[in-house]
Amino acid sequence: MSAALQILNLDRLVDNQLELRGTPNEHSGMLMRPSECVRVVDATQMGGDWRMRRFLLTFDTEDFISQNSIWVLHWILEILKKYDLETLFFITGHMAEKLRNFPIVTDLLREHKIGYHSSSHSVHPTIFEFTDVENYEQAYRISLKREMAHVNPLTGEIEGKGGILAVRELFPNKQIVSFRAPGHCWTPPHLEALRTLGIMLDFSTNICFTPVSFKNITFYPYPAIGRWEGKPSEYRALLLSLIRNRLTVLTVHPSLLVNRDEWDSIYCNGNPKKLSSPHSRNPREVKRLLRRFDSLLRRIAKFQKMHIIETVPSLEKPNRNLRITKMDIEKCYQRSMRWAMKQNYRPKFLLSHFFRFFESCSKQNCLSNKRIREIESSLSRHVRAR
Numbered sequence: 001m002s003a004a005l006q007i008l009n010l011d012r013l014v015d016n017q018l019e020l021r022g023t024p025n026e027h028s029g030m031l032m033r034p035s036e037c038v039r040v041v042d043a044t045q046m047g048g049d050w051r052m053r054r055f056l057l058t059f060d061t062e063d064f065i066s067q068n069s070i071w072v073l074h075w076i077l078e079i080l081k082k083y084d085l086e087t088l089f090f091i092t093g094h095m096a097e098k099l100r101n102f103p104i105v106t107d108l109l110r111e112h113k114i115g116y117h118s119s120s121h122s123v124h125p126t127i128f129e130f131t132d133v134e135n136y137e138q139a140y141r142i143s144l145k146r147e148m149a150h151v152n153p154l155t156g157e158i159e160g161k162g163g164i165l166a167v168r169e170l171f172p173n174k175q176i177v178s179f180r181a182p183g184h185c186w187t188p189p190h191l192e193a194l195r196t197l198g199i200m201l202d203f204s205t206n207i208c209f210t211p212v213s214f215k216n217i218t219f220y221p222y223p224a225i226g227r228w229e230g231k232p233s234e235y236r237a238l239l240l241s242l243i244r245n246r247l248t249v250l251t252v253h254p255s256l257l258v259n260r261d262e263w264d265s266i267y268c269n270g271n272p273k274k275l276s277s278p279h280s281r282n283p284r285e286v287k288r289l290l291r292r293f294d295s296l297l298r299r300i301a302k303f304q305k306m307h308i309i310e311t312v313p314s315l316e317k318p319n320r321n322l323r324i325t326k327m328d329i330e331k332c333y334q335r336s337m338r339w340a341m342k343q344n345y346r347p348k349f350l351l352s353h354f355f356r357f358f359e360s361c362s363k364q365n366c367l368s369n370k371r372i373r374e375i376e377s378s379l380s381r382h383v384r385a386r
């Protein structure tokens with residue numbers, strides 16, 4: 001067995017019993033808790049076996065309600081600067097409007113890649129609601145309109161310009177080409193509308209482990225961790241992904257480092273009557289989380305110096321084209337609808353939109369209408385069971 005494979009034995013790593021061997025030197029770093037005894041050796045000791053892993057740290061920046069979230073965003077940006085790390089921030093239209101009042105934070109954000117995270121995130125109608133119409137073209141047109149609009153956070157009504165235009169206005173010198181759907185709950189006509197608005201890279205789907213292209217959109221892998229909160233299991237998942245995959249994506253929600261509840265919990269039963277901040281975490285808890293986050297970034301920066309990982313791989317269009325089976329499409333749809341199901345929403349037409357979107361690369365696998373109805377009804381049973 002090659003040296004690197006001996007070092008990176010996955011099964012033993014899962015059991016938390018692995019001590020990665022090597023001669024520790026001043027470059028060695030601990031990725032996991034000391035009790036887990038996982039020591040990562042200098043990449044140079046791994047001979048030719050190790051191929052540089054690419055690592056993409058992403059932030060979903062969406063809480064435009066609580067002041068805490070601005071404070072912690074500023075803190076994160078300062079720490080990223082300290083470790084000289086470049087990352088990708090997904091920003092909603094509402095958040096871009098709020099950030100106009102915080103030029104210090106915006107200036108720091110300019111040092112990173114900026115992506116788009118929808119106009120109004122959890123405000124109803126959400127993406128899965130306003131695109132759930134029978135006519136695909138109509139869903140596309142509605143999406144186009146809403147993603148260029150300011151949406152009233154209490155009524156969901158369109159009120160003038162906003163959305164991706166607000167993000168572009170805040171960062172006029174940045175190319176806004178990346179998108180992540182709120183809750184990873186994307187729909188095809190909506191994504192096609194975003195492509196019209198300049199989006200080329202999608203970070204919402206679970207259809208690949210390495211970037212693939214389809215219909216002029218590049219799909220990036222699903223995050224190894226979708227919501228970092230510094231738990232030991234998250235370090236393990238991160239390390240496993242770094243070992244298994246050439247590209248690892250990690251997602252952090254800044255507001256969750258300071259707030260106990262998700263900022264959008266007020267939207268789970270429909271639009272609220274007034275906007276209210278989520279409950280804050282207690283100061284000791286916040287301090288602990290921030291310390292862990294600082295330590296994570298320090299290690300990432302260190303691994304970069306050791307040439308084990310390369311952070312922020314260039315976001316580019318790969319040569320690899322998407323191949324997908326009907327089972328993959330079903331899985332992709334079901335994963336996408338998890339967030340909708342959590343909110344007890346039962347889609348009517350979205351599955352057919354998924355099949356229409358992927359049709360050209362899986363013609364032989366097209367589903368019959370009967371099968372589509374079966375999947376829809378199994379999904380609705382699942383919703384009722386919740």
Ligand SMILES: [Zn+2]
Nearest residue numbers: 060062182183
């Ligand atoms: Zn989000």
